[in-house]
Amino acid sequence: MLSFVGLGLYDERSITVRGRDTLRSADAAFAEFYTSRLVGTTVDHLETTHDVDIVVRDREGVEQRPEPILEAAADGHAVFLTAGDPMVSTTHVDLRLRAHDRGIETEVVHGTTAQTAASSLTGLQNYRFGKATTLPFPETHDGVPESVVETISANRERDLHTLVYLDIDAADERYMTGDVAADLLADALDGGEGSAAPPGVVVARAGSDDPVVRADSLPALAAESFGPPLHLLVVPAGLHPLEREALATLAGAPEGLLD
Amino acid sequence: MLSFVGLGLYDERSITVRGRDTLRSADAAFAEFYTSRLVGTTVDHLETTHDVDIVVRDREGVEQRPEPILEAAADGHAVFLTAGDPMVSTTHVDLRLRAHDRGIETEVVHGTTAQTAASSLTGLQNYRFGKATTLPFPETHDGVPESVVETISANRERDLHTLVYLDIDAADERYMTGDVAADLLADALDGGEGSAAPPGVVVARAGSDDPVVRADSLPALAAESFGPPLHLLVVPAGLHPLEREALATLAGAPEGLLD
Numbered sequence: 387m388l389s390f391v392g393l394g395l396y397d398e399r400s401i402t403v404r405g406r407d408t409l410r411s412a413d414a415a416f417a418e419f420y421t422s423r424l425v426g427t428t429v430d431h432l433e434t435t436h437d438v439d440i441v442v443r444d445r446e447g448v449e450q451r452p453e454p455i456l457e458a459a460a461d462g463h464a465v466f467l468t469a470g471d472p473m474v475s476t477t478h479v480d481l482r483l484r485a486h487d488r489g490i491e492t493e494v495v496h497g498t499t500a501q502t503a504a505s506s507l508t509g510l511q512n513y514r515f516g517k518a519t520t521l522p523f524p525e526t527h528d529g530v531p532e533s534v535v536e537t538i539s540a541n542r543e544r545d546l547h548t549l550v551y552l553d554i555d556a557a558d559e560r561y562m563t564g565d566v567a568a569d570l571l572a573d574a575l576d577g578g579e580g581s582a583a584p585p586g587v588v589v590a591r592a593g594s595d596d597p598v599v600r601a602d603s604l605p606a607l608a609a610e611s612f613g614p615p616l617h618l619l620v621v622p623a624g625l626h627p628l629e630r631e632a633l634a635t636l637a638g639a640p641e642g643l644l645d
Numbered sequence: 646m647l648s649f650v651g652l653g654l655y656d657e658r659s660i661t662v663r664g665r666d667t668l669r670s671a672d673a674a675f676a677e678f679y680t681s682r683l684v685g686t687t688v689d690h691l692e693t694t695h696d697v698d699i700v701v702r703d704r705e706g707v708e709q710r711p712e713p714i715l716e717a718a719a720d721g722h723a724v725f726l727t728a729g730d731p732m733v734s735t736t737h738v739d740l741r742l743r744a745h746d747r748g749i750e751t752e753v754v755h756g757t758t759a760q761t762a763a764s765s766l767t768g769l770q771n772y773r774f775g776k777a778t779t780l781p782f783p784e785t786h787d788g789v790p791e792s793v794v795e796t797i798s799a800n801r802e803r804d805l806h807t808l809v810y811l812d813i814d815a816a817d818e819r820y821m822t823g824d825v826a827a828d829l830l831a832d833a834l835d836g837g838e839g840s841a842a843p844p845g846v847v848v849a850r851a852g853s854d855d856p857v858v859r860a861d862s863l864p865a866l867a868a869e870s871f872g873p874p875l876h877l878l879v880v881p882a883g884l885h886p887l888e889r890e891a892l893a894t895l896a897g898a899p900e901g902l903l904d
Contacts, residue, residue, distance in 0.1 A: 394661055395755060402757060403665055404658035471757075473765035479891055482768075486894050494765055496654060496757040496852055498661060498730070501771070503755055506732035509741075512760070513777050517805055520772070544799065546776055593755055632738055635745050 388459035388485045390472035392497020393417075395593025397426030398435045405495040406436060413462035415440045416455050418448050421477065422469040423556045425615050426594055432467075440467065444557075449477055452484060459490045471497045503592035504549045504620055507599050509632020510587070514623065516546030521567050521619075522553045523560075530574035538575065542584065542623050550619045561615035564588030564600075565608050568619065572604035575621070585643050587620040587633065588612055601639035647718035647744045649731035651756020652676075654852025656685030657694045664754040668695050672721035675714050679704045680736065681728040682815045684874050685853055691726075699726065703816075708736055711743060718749045730756045762851035763808045763879055766858050768891020769846070773882065775805030780826050780878075781812045782819075789833035797834065801843065801882050809878045820874035823847030823859075827866035827878065834863070834880070844902055846879040846892065847871055860898035 389408050394400025401409070409415060415438050417429070424432075433440050443455070458464035472478055473494055485492050505512040519537040521530065534550070541548045550571070552562035568586050575583040583604050590598040590612040598612050607619075625633065625644055633639040648667050653659025660668070668674060674697050676688070683691075692699050702714070717723035731737055732753055744751050764771040778796040780789065793809070800807045809830070811821035827845050834842040842863050849857040849871040857871050866878075884892070884903055892898040 392757075397663075399663035399666065400661055402653055402659055402661050404656075406662055407658065471761045471765050473768070474761075474771050476770060476887055479768045479887055483887075483890055483894050493854070494856075496762055496765060498651075498755040498757055499761045501760065502730045502733075502758050506730050506753055506755060509732070509738045511735060512733050513779070515776065517775050517803070518772050540803065544776070595752070597753075628735055628738055628742075631742055635742050 387463045388455070388490055388492045389463070389465045389495060390478060390482065390492065391465050391467050391495040392471040393424055393467055393469050394497040395470065395500065395503060396591065397424055397594065398432050400424065400498060400593050402495065402497070405497065408495050409436050409438060409465050409467070411463070412438070412465040414458040414464045415467060416464065417442050417467035418444070419469065420445045420556050421475040422554060424469050425591070448481060452481055455481070456485060456488060456490065459485060460488060470499045474499065498593060500551065500592060500618055501549060504589060504618055507589050507592055507597055508587050508620055509636055510547050510620060510622055510629050511626065514547050515549060516541035516544060518549040518551060520551040520553065521562065521570065523555070523562060524570060530570050535574050538621050545623045547623050548621045550621060552617055552619060554616070561617070563615070564590060564612045564617040564619055565610055567617070568604045568607035571619070571621070572608055575604070584621050587622060587637055588617060589620070590617045592616070592618070599637040601633040601637035601643065603643060646722045647714070647741070647749050647751045648722070648724045648754060649737060649741065649751065650724050650726050650754040651730040652683055652726055652728050653756040654729065654759065654762060655850065656683055656853070657691050659683065659757060659852050661754065661756070664756065665695060667754050668697060668724050668726070670722070671697070671724040673717040673723045674699045674726060675723065676701050676726035677703070677707050678728065679815050680734040681813060683728050684850070707740060711740055714740070715744060715747060715749065718744060719747060729758045733758065757852060759810065759851060759877055760808060763848060763877055766848050766851060766856055767846050767879055768895055769806050769879060769881060769888050770885065773806050774808060775800035775803060777808040777810060779810040779812065780821065780829065782814070782821060783829060789829050794833050797880050804882045806882050807880045809880060811876055811878060813875070820876065822874070823849060823871045823876040823878055824867050824869055826876070827863045830878070830880070831863035831867055843880050846881060846896055847876060848879070849876045851875070851877070858896040860892040860896035860902065862902060
């Protein structure tokens with residue numbers, strides 16, 4: 387049996403009770419932190435909290451050499467832990483299919499995600515979000531990829547908000563911050579005279595006790611700092627009255643920004 | 646202090662550890678189950694499990710008469726519980742803003758959501774979902790509303806999957822099932838000769854120990870039954886190879902369906 391368990395958004399308490407029970411009753415526990423990380427805790431602390439040993443696998447150790455995981459799951463009950471929901475990344479779907487190929491039963495124990503938090507913390511309505519996109523570190527793409535601009539523009543044409551995930555280099559503990567993202571997008575989305583860039587909403591440390599949510603123009607956000615990671619950014623479309631009020635009250639949107 | 650705590654997807658173990666700790670340490674606990682429900686448990690069982698008293702408020706008791714909730718939050722630490730994530734519904738954003746108006750501090754403790762589960766259980770990639778939609782009971786709209794068809798079509802034009810939430814009448818414990826939804830959509834999405842309706846994927850009891858995931862043509866799904874609620878339905882766009890394999894392996898998609 388192979389249980390994919392989501393650790394949720396932020397620290398050792400972001401896991402669900404079902405996930406925690408599953409982890410504690412397993413014979414072996416593996417984890418990967420290359421697709422994302424729990425910024426609010428450490429592997430040591432997870433092990434102490436749940437009284438388990440956790441074997442952390444790097445990308446190659448999951449994608450190229452999953453044998454130890456599959457063998458543990460064939461011999462007993464193994465758990466595979468990831469930040470957020472355990473199936474958000476394709477690499478985990480692939481591991482699940484490999485387990486099925488061998489006749490190993492699998493289950494998914496869901497976790498809380500940035501996607502939910504982006505809507506929930508900002509007051510922007512869930513059903514008004516279009517396709518999400520990821521903004522990569524600028525050096526990897528020589529600036530903002532055209533696909534990011536296209537996704538935001540296509541959503542805005544349909545009057546839909548866009549969640550922009552910010553790039554993570556988990557191995558080097560490097561995280562794109564909201565101010566850097568706002569700076570990149572302020573240039574990329576600036577339509578020139580008479581067509582200013584849209585506003586932005588930065589969410590920092592979703593799932594923690596002290597999340598920060600700030601709405602402002604992209605150039606203004608580019609000049610702020612939002613504290614420790616993870617950060618994400620939302621580019622809103624037209625706002626409904628309650629959304630406007632939420633951004634003013636919960637995200638400190640300056641008067642006039644949202645008119 | 647007013648803590649909005651998400652109970653997650655299915656039963657008393659779907660809450661996060663942070664959410665459970667918040668609930669147990671609060672001075673007063675309120676809940677609403679008119680926007681959604683935890684099908685896998687009861688209020689009594691939630692109370693016993695967490696050793697708390699929960700006051701369930703109906704829609705009027707939240708939207709028109711929130712006084713008891715706001716007073717408890719002004720006097721001490723109150724918790725407001727909802728299925729899923731606590732801020733998915735506009736009515737809760739409104740309650741949060743009312744608390745802020747009175748100078749009451751608020752926090753959000755996220756829960757797992759159907760949106761995450763729809764992607765996670767099907768193997769359909771998260772970033773390929775467009776705007777979601779809700780299919781209402783047919784008697785309330787004389788069939789399928791044009792807006793539902795438009796959302797699915799607009800997503801498919803951009804090669805994006807659509808999550809279709811199925812209507813809930815929580816007060817009467819009436820839930821639209823996947824077969825009924827598939828039947829409605831098979832007709833509504835049938836483009837006539839040479840343009841057959843797209844396939845569908847039904848997900849039943851996400852977050853439970855025995856979720857069901859089934860991919861087939863919409864008419865075939867309309868002839869099946871998927872057991873107890875809640876159900877939801879995904880209308881996929883074009884499939885990537887791994888998504889195709891996931892639907893075949895995890896959702897029993899018949900050969901030829903996905904070509």
